[in-house]
Amino acid sequence: MIRAGVIEDHPLYRAAVARVLSDADDIDLGPVSDSVPGFAVAGEPAGCVVVLDLKLRGVTDAAAVHKVVSMGHKVLVVSAHAGQEEVLGAISAGARGYLSKAADGEDILHAVREIAAGNTYVSPTLASFLLNSARGVRSLLSERERQVLSLLAAGERDADIAEAMAISVRTVRSYLERIRDKTGRRRRPELTRLAIEEGIT
Known part of the structure; x- marks a missing residue:
């Protein structure tokens, strides 16, 4: 027992x-x-x-x-x-x-x-x-997730990111949710700061 x-x-x-x-x-x-x-x-x-x-x-x-x-x-x-x-x-x-x-x-x-x-x-x-x-954020994110994070850090809106990557806004939001789950950062300013810290810009 x-x-x-x-x-x-x-x-x-x-x-x-x-x-x-x-x-x-x-x-x-x-x-x-x-x-x-x-x-x-x-x-x-x-x-x-x-x-x-x-x-x-x-x-x-x-x-x-x-x-x-x-x-x-x-x-x-x-x-x-x-x-x-x-x-x-x-x-x-x-x-x-x-x-x-x-x-x-x-x-x-x-x-x-x-x-x-x-x-x-x-x-x-x-x-x-x-x-x-232990390993840093960069290694946790897929190439597409890093691309989404980079565009977000550049100040792009979801619709702009979708257009730039030729994907739907819904897919962009799905990527963002995965990034939030993996990194623990929820708000856009936090994600932007993370991208800068990790050189994902």
Whole structure:
């Protein structure tokens, strides 16, 4: 049996995650708390897979991950905050996995099982942040995606990019969404700055 716990300060989400874990045949639900200190009070023996929210009262963010890891547990972060800074900070603090709160129950169960087996698990979209930090953005993007990003950085509108590349506006927007997913940059000024930083102009 996999021993799992939950640290989440939103009551409804905390109850939902606890229910998903307790309903699984191979998981034994341990402490469920709204804070890291509250979890610590339970005295859970080392080795638990802890589903942890980042934005908590008191001990929060990477410090929360570090504290739970220091108790001897394996941390799976499930957070509504899934930007590059949060993902890299949590992994650096010792988290073994990271999911956004868009993940469904099956995703969480899969991640908990992987981590319990000694592996790591980061959703494919968020994994790009880790690749980013190691390899640079340029290598993550296809040639067409780099071309779209270059035209965006030059100040072109979606319709102008479509005309220049002889593709539809819908295709341009599809490329832009993929670029956003891979890089974690959402707004046009952020994408423009990224293109300049990476020399994609």
